[in-house]
Amino acid sequence: MKRIIIADDSTTARMFIKRCLQIIGLGDAEIIEAEHGKEALAAAKEQCPDILLTDLNMPVMDGETLLKWVKASPKLCELPVIIITSAGNPAKEAQLLELGARQVINKPVSPPVMMNALKDFLED
Amino acid sequence: MIEHKPLFEAMKQAVSQTLENMAFVETMEHYDQSYELPAEDLVWTSMLIMDPVQGELHLAMSKALLVKLTTAIFALDIDEVTENHLHDSLDELLNTIGGLFMSNLLADNQTYQLGLPEFGEGELPPPEPNSVIWKLMTSDEDPLQVIATGAPLVALKD
Numbered sequence: 001m002k003r004i005i006i007a008d009d010s011t012t013a014r015m016f017i018k019r020c021l022q023i024i025g026l027g028d029a030e031i032i033e034a035e036h037g038k039e040a041l042a043a044a045k046e047q048c049p050d051i052l053l054t055d056l057n058m059p060v061m062d063g064e065t066l067l068k069w070v071k072a073s074p075k076l077c078e079l080p081v082i083i084i085t086s087a088g089n090p091a092k093e094a095q096l097l098e099l100g101a102r103q104v105i106n107k108p109v110s111p112p113v114m115m116n117a118l119k120d121f122l123e124d
Numbered sequence: 125m126i127e128h129k130p131l132f133e134a135m136k137q138a139v140s141q142t143l144e145n146m147a148f149v150e151t152m153e154h155y156d157q158s159y160e161l162p163a164e165d166l167v168w169t170s171m172l173i174m175d176p177v178q179g180e181l182h183l184a185m186s187k188a189l190l191v192k193l194t195t196a197i198f199a200l201d202i203d204e205v206t207e208n209h210l211h212d213s214l215d216e217l218l219n220t221i222g223g224l225f226m227s228n229l230l231a232d233n234q235t236y237q238l239g240l241p242e243f244g245e246g247e248l249p250p251p252e253p254n255s256v257i258w259k260l261m262t263s264d265e266d267p268l269q270v271i272a273t274g275a276p277l278v279a280l281k282d
Contacts, residue, residue: 009240011208012197012216016146019199057219057238086223090232106227107220108145 002029007040007054023111037061056085071100135258138224147196150263157259163247169214172239179277183218185268215241229280254278
């Protein structure tokens, strides 16, 4: 069973992402929800997830800082990170990919977009 | 009469894409552009645009419409919807709309930064003189408004 962390300060966004995951066949995945980057980082260190889906714009610790911490951690640096954001454009996307993000998805997320972003992950 | 400049189109498209994708609701320009949302039963959320221009966006609608949208977003029955669901869904709608709006307006190599949405009820803050208002409605003719304030943000229409 896959273990997925979803980090977003919005309950609505987390629910919407979970619904997309169910639609693309990840309904039986174990979902760990976090309201900000710090919570997601702590969960990632404890729970060894298979993938981390995170928003950018969050209180306490934003998604970009979370990404930097994950990539700097010897324990977590191989963890695939997908950014799901309302503040994305090609320039920001290039910056985040440079920092080590696997994919950057713009909100509103949809099942086909999610499917495409997680294609490699689903094939594992 | 609505001016159909890039700023206007950028917002219309952002609202339409967001509501259709998240709540399965179509939106269009309101047929009566003199229509004002009544202050009673009004809910709204505000979000700062912090970079590269400064301004603020407000999304306002009746609580009845917000309940409708929230039941669709969360796939809940009306009696299962809580105040938290309502606040959070309105905030997330504006967050998504704001991102698409800025993305539609700015060049591909231009990054932008949004603030965190803040929920409010009752009368909207008084509009600034240079505000731009989008008077929209759903396919069920439920009205909603988006307001952009801040001279640098509104100047993007030029």
